[in-house]
């Protein structure tokens with residue numbers, strides 16, 4: 304999280320907007336809350352230029368509940384999945400509960416080191432939607448050009464949401480668990496096209512229907528108030544810093560600093576992702592031996608470089624350089640990588 308945002312949250316924690324109460328104490332039916340809720344939607348619309356025919360909703364249950372919910376609502380016959388890693392794999396498995404699922408494309412046979420090319424896509428007849436993951440948090444790959452299809456396109460944008468401008472109209476449904484770039488864990492932002500909503504299954508518990516969230520402006524039950532408040536702060540922070548185009552610019556430069564350290568190491572550091580598929584959010588790499596990787600992670604922690612151990616399912620190292628990580632932070636990591644390489 305941006306330090307400015309954390310400080311603002313701290314400053315206002317005991318008195319939200321002159322109410323004399325904390326944001327976690329006021330009623331979600333109060334005007335003070337409702338104004339903030341509306342402003343958050345307004346800010347998301349502004350930052351991503353979301354057209355009117357899309358609704359913006361807030362849900363709970365994390366990204367993983369969306370693995371189930373998208374299929375519960377929209378999988379009538381079959382769902383096509385572009386399998387680019389752990390998260391899409393999980394979504395496909397969860398969705399199979401509701402109908403037939405198949406791979407439109409996959410990079411599994413090559414350890415998810417790349418984003419599949421459109422030439423390799425095959426969409427079967429009768430497909431309800433194609434599902435993809437914009438950034439593969441664990442393997443460190445990211446889509447740099449989005450594909451389009453004749454069927455509705457769904458996208459899990461959990462780990463690169465608000466890190467760059469996105470043409471929302473290319474998608475029918477976008478969702479993002481907010482904990483990577485936008486706020487505390489637990490809440491999910493959904494962006495859903497009206498025409499898609501009409502195709503949703505209605506024989507479902509109300510809390511599992513997207514329609515319930517749309518029709519009740521995400522306040523059918525108590526929304527995740529604190530999370531939404533946080534999203535609000537981050538949206539304003541982004542807006543104050545030039546919006547998503549400026550953010551993308553910064554993120555490109557940040558990623559270039561860290562990938563530069565990999566590329567200039569003569570193979571001492573080897574990147575997991577193929578060059579044209581590299582993520583600007585999660586830089587994954589290995590060292591020559593597991594022994595060195597352990598040492599690297601320990602010594603990095605000594606320099607206050609924290610959390611660069613790779614995901615437990617992949618091993619190696621991973622630098623997550625989300626929006627709030629500064630260029631200076633990335634430079635510090637790159638310098639550390641060079642020094643460690645020289646020493647070993």
Ligand SMILES: *Cc1c(COP(=O)(O)O)cnc(C)c1O
Nearest residue numbers: 365366367390440459461462480
């Ligand atoms: C983290 C993550 C998830 C899982 O989110 P949870 O809130 O832990 O369920 C899903 N998709 C992507 C791309 C992620 O990075």
